[in-house]
Amino acid sequence: MSYTLNGTNLSDYGFQPTQAPGSNVALEGFLDMPDRINKIFHDWGDEEGVEPYLDAEEMQWGGRDLILHGLIQGSSEADLHEKIFSLKHLLGNPSILLTLASDWGSWSVQHQK
Numbered sequence: 001m002s003y004t005l006n007g008t009n010l011s012d013y014g015f016q017p018t019q020a021p022g023s024n025v026a027l028e029g030f031l032d033m034p035d036r037i038n039k040i041f042h043d044w045g046d047e048e049g050v051e052p053y054l055d056a057e058e059m060q061w062g063g064r065d066l067i068l069h070g071l072i073q074g075s076s077e078a079d080l081h082e083k084i085f086s087l088k089h090l091l092g093n094p095s096i097l098l099t100l101a102s103d104w105g106s107w108s109v110q111h112q113k
Contacts, residue, residue: 004101005090013087017070028067030104037062066109
């Protein structure tokens, strides 16, 4: 399975996917449902129970953490350092959205330092 970041195959940087803990794929968290954010229900106080907000325009979703597990392999120590440096350059600024894609789908992501 290949993984790309903004259309660049991560195998170009010597990346080899490994299994996430308890899984048989390298990408962890991509099936997790994000939490709803903001106000999701109203409690009227004088009635039993709450009124959930269920209309699409009332629902807002938070983010989720995706973790890509793998190794970077180089032919020498210098080659390994060059690949890591190039990958860090591809990641760029942490505030910029990137597109991570695989056979399972694609996601807008930001890397964490």
